[in-house]
Amino acid sequence: MNEESVISITGLDHYFGKGQLRKQVLFEINLNIAAGEIILMTGPSGSGKTTLLTLVGALRAVQCGSLQVLGQELCGASKGKQVQARRNNGYIFQAHNLHRSLTAMQNVQMGLEVHGSFSSREMRRRSVEMLEQVGLGDRVHYYPEDLSGGQKQRVAIARALVSHPRIVLADEPTAALDSKSGRDVVNLMQRLAQEQGCTILLVTHDNRILDIADRIVHMEDGKLASAAAVP
């Protein structure tokens, strides 16, 4: 295993269903991701991209093979270990999934509160600072319903990055956005990731954003087809 590896996957298989209906969705996945890398994962629907992403994010239990994230083996990890592992990651979803009853700032704050190591004042300060960085300094106390799609997605990015996670996992973050806002969002992710030195694993169908990747992996029928570096 590479010393530098943040995510290291070897011989990973995954199945859905039980008994007769049991169906293999991932086959012999091998993938190493180094610290600071931006990896884009492409492939047709149903190829298993999202499943792989949820396994890396410890949202699903790993069944067989080896999956190490930040040096921690997730195969056979207990529920408590899984929850702990989730806190190392920042998530960006296709839908923004912001809490409707919370303001932009309070939503971002939820990304800090989970760590339990900051005072209220510190959490507020960092949240506002983060919102300023994503260009929403004047929308701090807005509720999600008063923000546009792109703005909501930027709040979601602020929430994911406010705790300076080592890894950011994103599932089609631009799918619900027009090309301009989509471009803005990925540029923002790229810039912030570089500043914070975090690793990004991003699932996308969107050809327009492939240029931000250090490496593109293609997934087909549950197998990793190629792992070509982008020139």
Next chain:
Amino acid sequence: MFSLIKKLARRTPLGWLQLSREKTRFLVALSGIAFADILIFMQLGFEGALYESNSRLHRSLNADVILISPQGRNLVNISTFSRRRIYQALDVPGVKSTEALYTNFADWKNPETRKKTSILIVGTNPNHQAFNLPGVNANLEKIKLPDTVVFDRATRGEYAETIAALEAGKTPTTEIERRTITLHGLFEVGASFATDGTLITSQENFLRLFPRRQTGAISIGLVELEAGADPTQVTAALNAHLPEDVRALTLEEFINFEKDYWAKNTSIGFVFRLGTMMGFIVGVILVYQVLSTDVNDHMAEYATFKAMGYRDWYLLGIVFEEAIILALVGFIPGFSISLGLYSMTRKATNLPIYLTMARVIFVLALTAIMCSLSGAIATRRLQAADPADIF
């Protein structure tokens, strides 16, 4: 403990924020809880008033120990025992004096409407203050007059004119058992579930009204103790000394004896407890509806929180926070409206229905349990928030 408070202070008050953002839902939940609380308050109030009202006359007795027949079941069916027993009781050390009371129910004609209604008549010794009732004690001389009685001003029914006349010093007349009687003076005990009111007169007048009643068959024996004598000990001594056909009780036991009768031997206590339970269940269902809708609405957000690394108990905490807020805030209108209804009921029925501190605390606790129970049922839906589903 200190770290817990620090933790709570840092926590975003999600339950409160969720509730206060959905104003309509919040109001529906609050009115539901208020409604349940009013139901519970009224049921408990009526139950308490029933016990209280049936023992008001007992409480006004000027005695330390009471003698009754073992056959007696309550004030209405008190039965009788031999008058000799109260003289025998004087043998027991610590007993200072004993008196007899005669009680009976009779139909009398309302002095205003001339309609027949049932009333409790008590015959007492006019030379002894058997009651702690100023109205009775002031008129002891008057009830020595033939067919003269003192009237309970808190009697349930249409007696406004009669009371006004008595207050003006007049003496209205009416009829009991075909005898004309004269009302003279007022005292206050109040209506109960068993009787609309009470008339107090002398033993002689009582026996005149009920000629078939034997002089030697008395209803209640009042025992006054010497200063320093222990009622419990003397009661035990009386029970040991007197034959089996009479039973001695301390005044407190006599009051409980009456309460016990209504609680155990009639369905009234059960009915009110059932009513209380219904109010509780209505509350649980209403709050559950509100909380489970709220949980359902926020499923995606909860799943996101789980993905971010929040533990299940954090989400449970949100639902319980909502439950406790609902309980506390919903209790306020429930309590205030009940307060108004209590005073309305008191005026309309003369029932001693009072909001005691103990009952307020009890209902508040019940409300908290009600909301927590609803919360506990509503949280079962949280298990469905699967973080893997939201990608």
